[in-house]
Amino acid sequence: MTPAARIAAAISLLDRIASGDPAERALTNWARTNRYAGSKDRAAIRDHVFDALRCRGSFAALGGGEQGRALMLGMMRAQLIDPDALFTGEGYAPQPLTDTERAAFEAAAPENIAALDWPAWLRPILQADLGADYPAISQAMRARAPVFLRVNLAHGTRDQAQTALAGEGIIAQPHVLAETALEVTQGARLIQRSQAYLNGLVELQDASSQAAAALLPLAPGDRVLDYCAGGGGKALAIAAACPQARIFAHDADPGRMRDLPARAKRAGARITQRPPGDPGAGYDVVLVDAPCSGSGTWRRTPEAKWRLDPARLSELCALQAQILMAAADLVAPEGALAYMTCSVLQAENEDQLNKIADYGWSVEIARRFSPQSGGDGFFAAVLRRSQGAR
Structure with missing residues (x-):
């Protein structure tokens, strides 16, 4: 042509x-x-x-x-x-x-x-939420997103993965956001046919998502639940970071987890799937990677930003609060509750932490990851029960 x-x-x-x-x-x-x-x-x-x-x-x-x-x-x-x-x-x-x-x-x-490439109704909200970073983030979100790989440290080091990939025509370089992250600069279309991928040495995962998972307080023997597991990317990252943990995956729609067994086998990870409506309880760590607008990933899914409207955002915020409260009941008394979104909107991030704070949960860690850093826009927080939590 x-x-x-x-x-x-x-x-x-x-x-x-x-x-x-x-x-x-x-x-x-x-x-x-x-x-x-x-x-x-x-x-x-x-x-x-x-x-x-x-x-x-x-x-x-x-x-x-x-x-x-x-x-x-x-x-x-x-x-x-x-x-x-x-x-x-x-x-x-x-x-x-x-x-x-x-x-x-x-x-x-x-x-x-650059501001024209956000929906008009959302621009004032983003300007307020992002402050001085609004112009730079607006510009960054107009470009194609980089391709990132997570190195499975249970199978090899980042240097070893980089060498193995190069041997198959895939050029990647370490990224500062996470010690497991490689940014692919050449040969991205070869990844899923490469032996490094097929043998579980690397997995496709954004660098911000990797950095967020690294914030989780994991210890050998912990029972860890990925409550909104979806395809299981976070569960796999947890398994690689702490192989001695006992990891469980749950999703309201089990169809979203259909590829998880094959991905876990490739990675050499043991992940137990829980049925919908029966997530179990008494976990040392419960992770809520909540359904959200995906505004931090709109470089990858740009049509989604034009289909989001105020009513849908309101629905998502209500759902996030509901899921977070349900997940909180699954945490052991001394355990941790982690909340994550791939959103840059305060309504989906800090505002949700403020809501659950009324029920006796306090923030131990909260971090935003900006598209300016190279990865997706992302938010992660770890919470603990305060004394007298309900």
């Missing part, structure tokens, strides 16, 4: 996504019905689509509209590409610019353009 044909394909996909088709499904269906497109074509089209979803607000302002064609024009303007070189109407290229499009393309760019 020519570069112009790739732009045309991205335009049609963006229009399909705007009509309600999830991005991943739209891309998969497009690839199935356009088998002539090679892997490089598919990768380039995917990049165009996700760049436009991450930067939809600014690309719309630069390109003169929110339809796929305008978003691609906005992307070209942001990247200082002459649209006349690609919008030719020849072959599979998009049609040439109209006078109206050309006027929009050449109009003065708006100020504070």
Whole structure:
């Protein structure tokens, strides 16, 4: 495919996504019905689509509209590409610019353009929550997220993992957020076919998530529950950090844990799954990695930010409070309750700690991880019962 044909394909996909088709499904269906497109074509089209979803607000302002064609024009303007070189109407290229499009393309760019890539209703909230970091985080969230690996220290050191990966064409470098973190700089698409991955030496996991898991107060013999386990990433990180702990995984939707047995086997970890509604009790550590807006991960799932609305955020906050209270009842008297989200919003983070503080829980550790550090936006806290806790 020519570069112009790739732009045309991205335009049609963006229009399909705007009509309600999830991005991943739209891309998969497009690839199935356009088998002539090679892997490089598919990768380039995917990049165009996700760049436009991450930067939809600014690309719309630069390109003169929110339809796929305008978003691609906005992307070209942001990247200082002459649209006349690609919008030719020849072959599979998009049609040439109209006078109206050309006027929009050449109009003065708006100020504070990075802020346009948050939903309008959310901007004042984020500005208040992030304070002086708001401009820099807004800019960081417009870029593609790095790919990180967690080294399974039960199978080898970070240096050994780095060497093994390099032998398979995957270049990775240590990241400061966690002693287990490697940032992949080349060969990311080879990871899941690599022996380092298949043999459990490395696992895909964001660096901020790794750093958050490292805050957990673990000791040999502890009974640890990952209460909202999902795919089990945190449970696997706990198993690698403290192999002598007894680890349990629970999720209200057991389907989310369907891949956990295979992942645990690959990692050499022993994780006991608990059925929905029967999480057990008396744990030394209970981890709540709560359902949230995912605002700290919107570089990876950019369409989610445009679908979040105030009503849904309110629902999520209510659910988080409910889950946190339920999990608190599962902690042994001297145990710890950990709360985490991949959100940058205070309503989902500090405000939830304030709510449970009314029930006698005090914060031992609380830390925000900013996208400025390279990883996802993340929040983690460890709480203990105060004297007289209910």
